[in-house]
Every structure is written in structure tokens, then in C-alpha cells.
Amino acid sequence: MRIIMLIDMDYFFAACEELRHQELKGKPLVVGADPKEGRGRGVVMTCNYEARKYGIRSGMPISIAYGLKKDAEFLPADFDYYERESREVMRTIKGYATRFEQVSIDEAFIDVTEKVLDYQDSLQYAKKIKDAVQRDHGLPCSIGISGNKVLAKMACEAAKPNGIKLVKPDEALSFLAPLPIDRLYGVGSKTREKLASRGYRTIGDLANANPMNLIDMFGVFGTELYNNARGMDDDEIVENYEIKSIGREKTFEHDTFNRDVVVDAIKSIGAEIEEELKRQALSFKTVTLKIRYHNFEEHLKSRSIGHYSNDVEEIVSNAVRLYDMHAEKGEQIRKIGVRVSGLIGYKGQMRMSDFVKA
DNA sequence: TCTGGGGTCCTAGGACCC
DNA sequence: TCTGGGGTCCTAGGACCC
Numbered sequence: 473m474r475i476i477m478l479i480d481m482d483y484f485f486a487a488c489e490e491l492r493h494q495e496l497k498g499k500p501l502v503v504g505a506d507p508k509e510g511r512g513r514g515v516v517m518t519c520n521y522e523a524r525k526y527g528i529r530s531g532m533p534i535s536i537a538y539g540l541k542k543d544a545e546f547l548p549a550d551f552d553y554y555e556r557e558s559r560e561v562m563r564t565i566k567g568y569a570t571r572f573e574q575v576s577i578d579e580a581f582i583d584v585t586e587k588v589l590d591y592q593d594s595l596q597y598a599k600k601i602k603d604a605v606q607r608d609h610g611l612p613c614s615i616g617i618s619g620n621k622v623l624a625k626m627a628c629e630a631a632k633p634n635g636i637k638l639v640k641p642d643e644a645l646s647f648l649a650p651l652p653i654d655r656l657y658g659v660g661s662k663t664r665e666k667l668a669s670r671g672y673r674t675i676g677d678l679a680n681a682n683p684m685n686l687i688d689m690f691g692v693f694g695t696e697l698y699n700n701a702r703g704m705d706d707d708e709i710v711e712n713y714e715i716k717s718i719g720r721e722k723t724f725e726h727d728t729f730n731r732d733v734v735v736d737a738i739k740s741i742g743a744e745i746e747e748e749l750k751r752q753a754l755s756f757k758t759v760t761l762k763i764r765y766h767n768f769e770e771h772l773k774s775r776s777i778g779h780y781s782n783d784v785e786e787i788v789s790n791a792v793r794l795y796d797m798h799a800e801k802g803e804q805i806r807k808i809g810v811r812v813s814g815l816i817g818y819k820g821q822m823r824m825s826d827f828v829k830a
Numbered sequence: 831t832c833t834g835g836g837g838t839c840c841t842a843g844g845a846c847c848c
Numbered sequence: 849t850c851t852g853g854g855g856t857c858c859t860a861g862g863a864c865c866c
Contacts, residue, residue, distance in 0.1 A: 484866095504834080505834070513832095513833085513834085514833085514834050514835090515832095515833065515834050515835095516834095517834075517835090517866095530866085531833085531834090531866095532831080532832095532833085533831060533832050533833050533834095534833095534834090535831075535832075535833090536831050536832075536833090539831085549834095549835095551836095575865090575866085576836095576837090576865080576866050577836095577866080578866080579866075657864095657865085658863090658864070658865085659864090660863060660864050660865080661863095661864095662862085662863060662864085663863075663864085691840090691841085692840085693840080693863095715837085716837085716838070716839095717836095717837070717838085718836095718837090719835085719836070719837075720835080720836085721834080721835060721836085722834095722835090723834065723835085758858085758859095760859095760860095768832095768833080770861085771860085771861085772859085772860060772861065773859085773860080774858080774859060774860075775858095775859090776857085776858065776859085807834085807835095809835085811836095811837090
């Protein structure tokens with residue numbers, strides 16, 4: 473039996489901003505796109521709980537957030553700063569774990585099976601971690617505890633904000649059953665609609681389903697849905713995670729069909745990707761161009777170059793070529809993105825996966 | 831209401847090789 | 849003359865998560 477925790481930082485970007493702007497504490501604070509008096513493009517990335525009182529939520533168009541609370545504090549995202557804070561917090565968390573897997577800038581799974589006596593004891597242990605994060609970094613977090621990753625994640629959702637929630641494996645079914653189906657990890661709006669059309673509305677409905685029906689609807693994903701709905705998951709904690717792709721994208725201030733504007737964007741994106749590749753000592757084999765048109769239709773075009781490279785010229789020339797070959801010239805473009813994949817270490821710095829392949 | 835940017839994983843058809 | 853099966857790589861797109 474395992475004891476797994478998910479530690480999730482509360483409203484992380486906004487909490488980081490409160491940390492360095494103490495005067496903003498207690499006021500509604502929104503991190504995201506520039507609202508430009510309600511004409512801004514883009515969305516809310518994170519907001520604090522004062523902002524949530526006005527109905528502001530992450531992912532919401534920034535123009536709507538502005539409409540809800542014009543005199544909230546709107547700040548642009550400073551990822552370099554959040555990354556630095558994240559690294560320090562994660563180092564603290566890792567110190568409490570036998571196994572540690574960071575899943576995003578503000579979340580990590582840890583295995584503490586060998587650090588605690590039992591589930592009851594894990595509650596005290598979680599409190600220790602939570603207090604250390606608050607004391608040493610000045611940042612709040614929530615912790616979910618259970619026997620696997622999916623349940624720890626679901627428990628953590630119930631713990632927010634600033635709490636700890638334990639769901640013992642034998643409590644899983646009754647804990648999950650009443651929750652709306654899209655609260656289940658892996659169920660987004662499309663899957664929710666598809667399930668609703670067949671009468672499934674709660675996680676309990678899924679847990680009581682005939683798994684064959686779910687497999688008919690979703691293939692192997694149906695099995696996963698069924699297992700997750702019953703709180704069953706044997707996914708391992710992966711310690712040495714390796715990045716699979718690096719991409720950057722840019723939404724234009726105004727939609728455009730001007731090739732020069734697009735090419736300029738590809739060049740600056742290419743330079744950023746090259747910098748990241750060199751920072752991580754990686755080379756790529758495949759370039760993918762993403763175009764989002766004015767109507768939100770999105771197309772991906774990709775090209776493998778037949779060798780490994782970390783050169784900005786190869787990123788840009790291939791992306792521009794994909795643009796020239798495939799872009800629908802009469803259509804206005806809203807967003808352009810470039811991603812490189814098929815990554816491998818270079819300069820003799822082999823990665824773990826290289827050894828496995830060898 | 832009007833919709834960002836960073837990623838991951840899965841599927842599916844076709845090419846190509848043995 | 850009419851025809852296999854497995855494996856891998858490439859490309860395009862969809863869904864999801866934070």
C-alpha cells in the first residue's frame with residue numbers, strides 16, 4: 473500500500489505577486505493579459521480569492537474580468553520570477569519525500585509511504601510540510617492525501633484553499649460518487665457532453681456503469697475513466713521526467729494576413745526556442761507550425777528535417793516554409809506558434825532515455 | 831463573454847522496410 | 849498472379865491539464 477500526496481500551491485502566480493507587493497494583500501489581484509480598458513486580448517492566468525469574490529476565474533477572458541471589477545489590480549505574468557519561487561518551494565517539498573514528481577510549476581506528487589506510520593500519521597506529516605512551505609517561502613498550499621495519484625489529486629481539490637484533505641482508499645467510492653463528472657481528472661467539456669448524452673452526470677454514475685459501454689464509447693480511455701471513477705489508479709511517481717517538446721506561440725494584437733508580420737513573429741519565436749534548447753542542451757528533429765485563424769480554426773503542419781539541430785536558422789526556415797506551403801492566404805491569422813520535438817541531448821550530454829535506447 | 835500559452839498523450843492512416 | 853504481417857517513422861488532429 474502506498475501513501476501519496478499531491479501538494480498544490482494556492483493561486484500561485486497571484487500569491488507570488490502578493491509576496492513582493494505586500495501592499496496588495498487583501499485586495500483583488502489578477503495576473504494575466506493587459507485588460508486595456510476592456511479591449512484587451514487574452515485571459516486571466518490566476519487571481520487571488522478577493523478577486524474570485526467578484527466572479528473572476530482563471531481562464532476567463534480578461535475583458536470580462538475587467539468588466540467585473542475595473543479597479544482590481546491587473547498585473548502581467550512574470551514567469552521568470554514564478555519559476556524561481558517554484559524551484560525553491562519544490563526543493564523544500566522534495567526534502568519530505570521518498571519519491572518526488574513535479575507535474576507543473578505549482579504542483580508535485582510525493583510518495584511518503586516510508587515516512588509515516590499510517591494514514592492518521594500522514595495528516596500530521598502533511599501539516600509539517602504545509603507549515604514549512606508557509607514559513608520558509610511565505611506561500612500557501614493545499615495537500616491531498618490518498619493511496620494513488622488520481623485520488624490524491626481529487627482530495628487536493630477538496631482541500632483548497634489552504635487545507636489538507638485525506639481520502640482513505642476505503643472512502644474513495646463514497647467521496648467521489650456525488651461529484652459532478654467533469655471534476656474527474658481527464659474529463660473535460662467534450663467528454664462531459666458525450667457522457668451527459670448517455671445519461672452519466674456524476675462520478676458515481678460512471679463508477680456504476682457497465683465498463684463495456686465505456687469502452688465502446690472511448691476505447692482504452694473508457695477503461696481509465698471507469699477505474700478512476702472507482703478511485704483505482706496504479707500510475708507510478710516518475711522522478712526523472714524528460715521534456716518531449718519545446719514551443720512558443722504568439723497571439724497578434726490584431727488579426728493579420730500580412731506575411732511580413734507572420735515571418736517576424738516566427739523569427740522571434742525561433743530565437744526564444746533556440747535559447748531554451750541551448751539552456752537545456754537539447755537538439756530537435758521535427759518542427760511544427762501552428763496557425764490559428766480569425767475564426768479559431770487551428771492547423772498544425774510539421775516537418776522532420778532528417779538530422780538533429782539546435783540552430784535558430786533551421787527552426788525559422790522550416791517554419792516559414794511550412795507557412796508558405798500551407799497557410800490559407802485569404803484568411804486572417806490570429807495566432808502563430810512553433811514547436812520543436814524529437815528531442816535528444818547533445819555535446820556528449822546523454823539523457824537517461826538515450827541509455828535506454830542504446 | 832469571447833476566448834493565452836506551455837505542455838502531454840492518444841489515434842489513425844500512409845510510407846517504408848524486412 | 850494475387851497477395852502476409854510486424855514494426856517504425858511521419859504527419860495531422862483532438863482532448864485535456866495547469
